[in-house]
Amino acid sequence: MENLARIKNKTLTDKIIPAKEAAGLIQNGMVVAASGFTKSGDSKAVLLAFGERAQIDHSQITLITGASLGQDTDAKLAAANAISLRLPFQADATMRRHINSAQLLYIDENLGETAMHLKTGVFPAIDIAIIEAVCIHEDGSIVPTTSVGNSAVFVALAKKVIIEINTAVPEEIEGIHDIFLSGSYPEKAIIPITSVGQRIGTGSIPCDPEKIAGIVFTHKKDSPADIQPADNTTSKIAGYILDFLKNEVAAGRLTQSLLPIQAGIGKVANAVLQGFANSDFEHLTMYSEVLQDSAFDLFDAGKLDFASGSSITVSEACYQRVFDNLERYKDKILLRPQDITNSAEVISRLGTIAINTALECDIYGNINSSHIAGTHIMNGIGGSADFAQNSYISIFVTESTCKGGTISRIVPMVSHVDHSEHDVDIVVTEQGLADLRGLAPRQKAEAIIKNCVHPDYREMLAGYYAEACERGGQTPHVLEKAFDWYKNLRTTGTMQRQPVLTEIPGTN
């Protein structure tokens, strides 16, 4: 009964079916688009039911989502060999292995661009959309749960829609969503956001009731975010960023409330946001993709005025706190489609301060966010380029080394470029911060070698740079030695023994 009350259009109640039956609508070769953004608001029944079936009948689909899924769905689908093509993002270890061994194709793309690529027909047409919802309105429109992601465009474009009504999410969440469809070329609309808290759309996703092919009930929380506590390294990085921002305020380039903050997922970003709680900054705002525990901590500390994102992805404890105190947060949050949260237009207009994590960084400030040793994908580019390219200040953070110091994350030349030096303003490691703004490439190299590299690698890196400078150029390199550190790692298990160095005369 309580369940039925979530379907306001009573003609739709005869579409209630079990998950297994809904999964039966998914046929081999179909393109399936499913809600879900960083483990939040994802399909919790139908995709998994399809995965079980695929183990038997070997069906394969193209799976498009907002971003990563929870519930181990990507792992189970990959293990069942049920995916032929996956996009635009995943963050699962099993699926990663299948991608890197070419058992499934993966299009890792800028999270703000998938909606446009779907609308313009770059990707094949969507057969079925699966959308998690708290309720369905009289007009068929769907109120999403803890994420919006690409759900609005999925519903608009799909031939059929399956709705998973999740009764574990209280109906009171209705009101935090802001659904805006920007239209298609040549009639793409202005996205009129001029402040973080501005509502521009509707509270639910428009859906033709005729399209609804099945309604499934679930009662299951989102998979919790893994929140790693701040440690010595992340606290140092956070400290450098906070000091940098204080200096920007002192120099008159920012006010005490800064500009809207975007923070990627990860323990460093989390540590930075936690640092704001004990800072002098006030009336902060966020224009980000994911609202994590730290956002709610900042609300409670009275530091954060408003947060716009595409999902709420929090720990189990924070999940409970948010839903037990929705009235406290509800008027301070908007969840929007990811082509709005990540739109170049809005990010460049608001002047976002973007904080994202690098896998590695080179002496000129080029960033690798996605590929281990240039070849094996970790997760994907996600929204990092959407923000790095268009923000007022683009900050990348990374520890200076990893794997017990055998790998330097600051290298002569990154093995894969996700963000060119033009889109990177600040690089921070636990060693220090390099402010690359207004510098020419050789000046950037000097700043990064001086401030960011681990002492164990500083001499090696300075040696490489010195040899490169002897060759000349705007961006000096010794191409045939640029990747020697990876060769060392491959053959000796560490980047540290660098035989090239002994051959360099007259450096350091």
Next chain:
Amino acid sequence: MENLARIKNKTLTDKIIPAKEAAGLIQNGMVVAASGFTKSGDSKAVLLAFGERAQIDHSQITLITGASLGQDTDAKLAAANAISLRLPFQADATMRRHINSAQLLYIDENLGETAMHLKTGVFPAIDIAIIEAVCIHEDGSIVPTTSVGNSAVFVALAKKVIIEINTAVPEEIEGIHDIFLSGSYPEKAIIPITSVGQRIGTGSIPCDPEKIAGIVFTHKKDSPADIQPADNTTSKIAGYILDFLKNEVAAGRLTQSLLPIQAGIGKVANAVLQGFANSDFEHLTMYSEVLQDSAFDLFDAGKLDFASGSSITVSEACYQRVFDNLERYKDKILLRPQDITNSAEVISRLGTIAINTALECDIYGNINSSHIAGTHIMNGIGGSADFAQNSYISIFVTESTCKGGTISRIVPMVSHVDHSEHDVDIVVTEQGLADLRGLAPRQKAEAIIKNCVHPDYREMLAGYYAEACERGGQTPHVLEKAFDWYKNLRTTGTMQRQPVLTEIPGTN
């Protein structure tokens, strides 16, 4: 007398001074911002007079412009060692040598971003702006000549302004400029352009008359553009692009009038635009940086309805034709500030089709636009990233080889990344076109090897890719061999002899 009529505010006439005296206002160490975009609308007297003085007194300045300058100004200033820092773009052979030998610092940056970097204080404050104009209004506002570039923000921020009134440009040009200042964070405004021909600003650049420190008269045409005629190679590339666009129309993804076209400078872009004249496309529009001869040819062919850009950069013959027939073109052209022509916001809203030139491209579609062999800069990134990142379709063109076939422009891994695979949709050489949209990296590699590489290098490239695939990964590479082709070139004078190949078992 005719000259004086161009100064509508008569109190300003006592500021008329010779160029040499105006150059005297430029002191050693100053930051000078000068009009000029792709050789158009540049300072034709004061900068050159400063360069002559600098030969004697060894003064050095930071020089900021819109883009490249004409009149050999960059060459003369570099030769006089009169520049310590140059930004955001240059295209001169002498200056290039000085940059690559680190005799002067060069910040090569996205042309749409300089205005924001200046407003936010990333670059040092502008001491003097030098702006070419056709006239000065009663209120002090300045009507530019054949380019707008960064002139509006230069005037807004400079402590003093020197105006060069160029009487070689007819006053009738007034009306083609659309000056819009988008404001500063946190009050940056919506840029309300929703169609190419929409005027959103004023016809002149606001200027406080008190700031005007000198007015210099000149009478000199812009340096003409070098228009290289279409040849067999460029015609083939143009043909592939036109066929691709026809297919997009046939597939219903574009209409017969396409979407606004952006074309970089160069003979390939020129050949493509010429190809439109004899095509079935109609009511075309351009939202570009530079309006070249081909734009005016398309107007005359009745194919082009409107062109928005930041400069008119044409051959000597076309220059004459434009000014002799201004009434024919005037209501079909708008020249805007480069942070408007190149704004992510407007480009992504209009859905531009961008056609830019690559120096080299790798098997995954990463593009190098700026650095020869990864180290020595050619010109710079220019506006290519502004358009590639935000366009509906981002096309890169290049010949498959150069230097008599000793260099392949399609390589295993580009030696410098200006545009990552995420911002590259189509790659075209005279060998063919690779449509990379909706493809995973391995599929991109297959498409590029099949369609774009020169036959002399196809087997080598396929061999590299096959060996890379044996290593696995989402983006297979053999890092220690990725730059072997450059090593060959360096040691043997050609990329063609690739000793690695003979070691690969079982490929091709």
